Amino acid sequence: MNSPVLAQKKYDSGASDTEIKIGNIMPYSGPASAYAVIGKAEEAYFNKVNAEGGINGRKIKFISYDDGYSPPKTVEQARKLVESDGVLLIFGSLGTSTNGAIRKYMNEKKVPQLFVASGASKWNDPRQYPWTMGWQPSYASEARIYAKYIVKEKPDAKIGVLYQNDDFGKDYLKGLKEGLGARTSMIAMEDSYDTSEPAIDEHVVKLKASGADVFISITTPKFAAQAIKKAAEINWHPVHIISNVSASVGGVLEPAGIEISQGILSASYTKDGSDPQWNADDGMKKFYNFIAQYDPKANKLDAGVVFGYAAAQTMVKTLQQCGDDLTRENVMKQAASLKDFAPDTLLPGIKINTAADNFAPIEQLQMMRFKGKKWELFGDIISSEIGH
The missing domain is CATH 3.40.50.2300 (Response regulator)
Structure with a gap:
């Protein structure tokens, strides 16, 4: 029984x-x-x-x-x-x-x-x-991956950071600085915006004026698309990195304009539904x-x-x-x-x-570059952790 x-x-x-x-x-x-x-x-x-x-x-x-x-x-x-x-x-x-x-x-x-x-x-x-x-x-772990990438690929970079003035933006900024470690002086300017602002054009203009040749856009979709458009409009062509939360082809890059989005970098942990390789x-x-x-x-x-x-x-x-x-x-x-x-x-x-x-289910990402109409993954899958 x-x-x-x-x-x-x-x-x-x-x-x-x-x-x-x-x-x-x-x-x-x-x-x-x-x-x-x-x-x-x-x-x-x-x-x-x-x-x-x-x-x-x-x-x-x-x-x-x-x-x-x-x-x-x-x-x-x-x-x-x-x-x-x-x-x-x-x-x-x-x-x-x-x-x-x-x-x-x-x-x-x-x-x-x-x-x-x-x-x-x-x-x-x-x-x-x-x-x-x-x-x-986590945002901080994603930003650490960008820091690793910049230090390796563009060690003399001047970084301009635009971030959303809340926990989301500040977490990325913290991760970026952790990743840069002793090299935080690479950040030429950091500027924040509030989600209540209708447009962030002025911030992008300021960042260009700082002489930055790397632009890290820690923005949510609406503002990420605005930043891509404004940079193109003022003829600013830095190495442009956008946060994964705004890396959507359908939700951000198409509305911003496919032509002007070429070469943008981000990192991912998901397959891209627009990519025929899958x-x-x-x-x-x-x-x-x-x-x-x-x-x-x-x-x-x-x-x-x-x-x-x-x-x-x-x-x-x-x-x-x-x-x-x-x-x-x-x-x-x-x-x-x-x-x-x-x-x-x-x-x-x-x-x-x-x-x-350990309540962090996913701790790995891979860098990617926007080319043609889709993201192309490159490099190895990177674990973001520096200790715990």
């Missing part, structure tokens, strides 16, 4: 024999609405999982709210998800300041704030915030089939769609590992026990690994 203890199912709020409720908060409106496609791709992926029978027989109920990229609104929506909707966890919410505004609340309530869609280093702090975990490579790749075949069937309005060139798909896959993998123990505690335990997991849309060789003392 089977021991009843083993067969016992364990549930917290938001989980049952038939359903798993997942909450999400996205900027469907406001200055960061370019990222709304991430939430839509995630919803479509969960629809696919449900159509295929769910997770261990349970259907996902995905409840996604708009916060307009405004932290007070994020707080309101998180409370609604936890206290009214009774979700098991909040997954993939977007933004640094927005997630920062709910982190304390989520940890006090002991509700998982999982796979945060922001590369701030602070999501990897399991000691102080055991209920919060990031997903993508047409024969098994993972991308699954991704393209998914789009055709479940998200036909999506632009496969938009990096946000590739991102949302891989993040949702990571969430599903975590829930599969939970089995019938769908307590919040076990969800966090499984999220911190991912071993060499490779979502379909991550670059070959890049794998997700977590541990109880």
Whole structure:
């Protein structure tokens, strides 16, 4: 006779024999609405999982709210998800300041704030915030890779940095300076902008005037596109590096202009949906089939769609590992026990690994250059860590 203890199912709020409720908060409106496609791709992926029978027989109920990229609104929506909707966890919410505004609340309530869609280093702090975990490579680690690249390829560079005046921008700047180490004097000028500014043209003009021949644009999509346009307009042709969050061909480079985007550098950890080199790749075949069937309005060139798909896959993998123990505690335990997991849309060789003392799932990237109509990867996959 089977021991009843083993067969016992364990549930917290938001989980049952038939359903798993997942909450999400996205900027469907406001200055960061370019990222709304991430939430839509995630919803479509969960629809696919449900159509295929769910997770261990349970259907996902995905409840996604708009916060307009405004932290007070994020707080309101998180409370609604936890206290009214009774979700098991909040997954993939977007933004640094927005997630920062709910982190304390989520940890006090002991509700998982999982796979945060922001590369701030602070999501990897399991000691102080055991209920919060990031997903993508941290901004600081990405910036360290750019620093390594500049020091090696252009050791006499004069660097001009434009950064968003918030945690997102400051984290990159910190990583860049860590990466440059004793050579921070290479930075000729750093200038910040606020997301409330309609345009950043003046900042670009100032950076050109500083004599910088390397331009690091730590910007979100709307401003990244503006910076590309303005640099071309004033005939400034530095080595131009843009942050991965703005490396979308469909979301940034096409709107800015393909011709003037030639030669721009960035780094990636995901495959590029616009690149025919992946047409024969098994993972991308699954991704393209998914789009055709479940998200036909999506632009496969938009990096946000590739991102949302891989993040949702990571969430599903975590829930599969939970089995019938769908307590919040076990969800966090499984999220911190991912071993060499490779979502379909991550670059070959890049794998997700977590541990109880390491809440940074992805820590590798590869440099890339925009050429023709697509990104070309070059060099080796670089691990960003300098110690821990």
